[in-house]
Amino acid sequence: MVTFATLASCFERLEATSSRNEMIALLARLLAGVPPDEIGIVCYFVLGEIGPGYSEVNLGIGERTAAAAIALAAGTDPASVEAAARELGDYGDVAVRLIAAPAGEPLSVADVHRTLSRIAGASGPGSADRKVGLLAGLIAAATPRERRYLSRLAAGEMRLGVGDMTILDALAEAFLGSKAQRPSLEHAYNISSDIGHVARTLREEGLPGVRAISVTLHKPIRPMLTQRVARISEILERIGSPVIAVEEKYDGERIQAHKDGDDVTLFSRRLTDVTGQYPDIVRHVRQHVTADTAILDGEAVAFDHETGTYRPFQTLMRRRRKYRVSEVAGEIPATYRVFDLLYVNGDSYLYRSYPDRRARLEEILGRDKHISPADRIVTGDTDGITEFYLACIERGLEGVVCKSCAEDSFYRAGAREWQWIKWKSDYVPDLSDTLDLVIVGASAGRGKRAGTYGSVLCAAYNHEDDLFQTVCGMGTGFSDVDLSDLPRRLAGARVDRQPARLMVNPQAAPDFWFAPRHVVEVLGLEITESPDHTCNWDPERRRGLALRFPRFVRWRDEKSPEQATTAAEVAAMFRRQREV
Numbered sequence: 001m002v003t004f005a006t007l008a009s010c011f012e013r014l015e016a017t018s019s020r021n022e023m024i025a026l027l028a029r030l031l032a033g034v035p036p037d038e039i040g041i042v043c044y045f046v047l048g049e050i051g052p053g054y055s056e057v058n059l060g061i062g063e064r065t066a067a068a069a070i071a072l073a074a075g076t077d078p079a080s081v082e083a084a085a086r087e088l089g090d091y092g093d094v095a096v097r098l099i100a101a102p103a104g105e106p107l108s109v110a111d112v113h114r115t116l117s118r119i120a121g122a123s124g125p126g127s128a129d130r131k132v133g134l135l136a137g138l139i140a141a142a143t144p145r146e147r148r149y150l151s152r153l154a155a156g157e158m159r160l161g162v163g164d165m166t167i168l169d170a171l172a173e174a175f176l177g178s179k180a181q182r183p184s185l186e187h188a189y190n191i192s193s194d195i196g197h198v199a200r201t202l203r204e205e206g207l208p209g210v211r212a213i214s215v216t217l218h219k220p221i222r223p224m225l226t227q228r229v230a231r232i233s234e235i236l237e238r239i240g241s242p243v244i245a246v247e248e249k250y251d252g253e254r255i256q257a258h259k260d261g262d263d264v265t266l267f268s269r270r271l272t273d274v275t276g277q278y279p280d281i282v283r284h285v286r287q288h289v290t291a292d293t294a295i296l297d298g299e300a301v302a303f304d305h306e307t308g309t310y311r312p313f314q315t316l317m318r319r320r321r322k323y324r325v326s327e328v329a330g331e332i333p334a335t336y337r338v339f340d341l342l343y344v345n346g347d348s349y350l351y352r353s354y355p356d357r358r359a360r361l362e363e364i365l366g367r368d369k370h371i372s373p374a375d376r377i378v379t380g381d382t383d384g385i386t387e388f389y390l391a392c393i394e395r396g397l398e399g400v401v402c403k404s405c406a407e408d409s410f411y412r413a414g415a416r417e418w419q420w421i422k423w424k425s426d427y428v429p430d431l432s433d434t435l436d437l438v439i440v441g442a443s444a445g446r447g448k449r450a451g452t453y454g455s456v457l458c459a460a461y462n463h464e465d466d467l468f469q470t471v472c473g474m475g476t477g478f479s480d481v482d483l484s485d486l487p488r489r490l491a492g493a494r495v496d497r498q499p500a501r502l503m504v505n506p507q508a509a510p511d512f513w514f515a516p517r518h519v520v521e522v523l524g525l526e527i528t529e530s531p532d533h534t535c536n537w538d539p540e541r542r543r544g545l546a547l548r549f550p551r552f553v554r555w556r557d558e559k560s561p562e563q564a565t566t567a568a569e570v571a572a573m574f575r576r577q578r579e580v
């Protein structure tokens, strides 16, 4: 048995040191002496918790109860406790200052845990008073040093500065000889998210026991995280697989869903149980996932099915106000976009490649408007990524997440590695200025664009030579209305052959020609040298300048073609971009 006093004096020493190595040494010494049935509890307490991080038990006490209990034990009123807390900044110090009662029998760690769990779990009529009474009794029976840490534990503000990896280091040092052995424990922690369980298993069964810890339904797996890059061209280099998947990046809440028959549990990014907040997602998982048991990773988003657009993250977060969940769930239905499969029918999928996981996901989850696998493309080049990315932005998404398709593209629980790379709108350096360009041609529309144009050929004005020189073909950014209206709008400018003052290279020649008349505002990603376009044509190098990934912004009917962006301006933008 370990007394709570032993723990409290170790906490005091932990607080006094600023050296991480010393912290590990102190913890290792403490843990080495704790019996198997208490070692898990000690780990939770060191982290300021009562149970594993995902367990609701940690939310059952809180500041209000702690303040009322200290008041009761001190024979004063809660307002004086609050005032002292404002002055001292800490309920632990308040308890030490205000409570004069002599300590009772020594408290064991197991006793303290039992009482705190009872308090946290109390519910129903009169439970608030019962919680305060029980906690006051516990704090009153403690020594001043124990009171400090009991009060902090209850108030949820332990703040020893010890993280979960520090505890794993200490466990490795205590039972495996060196903290260098931490990686042997980390995997078990990453897939169980329960440090107490790992500690107990290590203490009782040694490393073989820890290695046997496997994915368990209703215990969250620590989520795999994404890296970021400075340039879109770095993505393929970094991921290091010739072909990658580019998935839509949703701006909602990360949700890991555990399906166990009809029993569904949902965990947030921080691994708290959020099942109660998403009754609709629970229903969709139950109805549409065809496997008996499964663990899915994905994002809950607010999708407006009427307008076909994603609504902002804040909309979804309004559901957090729990008491209104069912009401708000009707008003803001959540859609679950699933991007990974971690477990299915008894088998862990963590060590299967991403393509295998995705293929199996598609087998057990069809497409429904409320739940479906994330949309994506598979590509091997940067332009493919950029194109899909721009299409995502147009749909109101935040960006894309690129994922390795290599053989070893396993699900790395809890890790932030180069297998997943995010690319978001806030880091795309679009040209700071738009260009006003003249429409001089168009290609015929096919498929969905039959009856209108597929893209329009745009030119800048070369003032010195009084010529129009092409810069880009543009097919994106148009609304459906703009698009279907294109033939009507451009009809008056249509001519049979290439207009006089227009310079076009044969490979860029369009299906239809237009006299320079209509001016459009265009946003683009960057200006590059190109053999296709004639803007600032250099006859020796046979290259002009082109605008990459152009997008329609609006019509500039008030501008004449000669008032369009000039070739010289395009050249200046190109130079500026190089300097940056």
Ligand SMILES: Nc1ncnc2c1ncn2[C@@H]1O[C@H](COP(=O)(O)OP(=O)(O)OP(=O)(O)O)[C@@H](O)[C@H]1O
Pocket (backbone or CB within 6 Å): 225, 226, 247, 248, 249, 250, 251, 253, 254, 269, 299, 339, 374, 401, 422
């Ligand atoms: N297709 C997807 N694949 C992976 N994650 C996605 C996807 N779509 C949306 N996400 C979300 O994007 C998050 C990562 O990027 P983001 O920059 O939004 O989050 P963050 O909180 O700043 O970073 P992080 O979660 O990586 O610490 C993921 O945690 C996940 O919730």
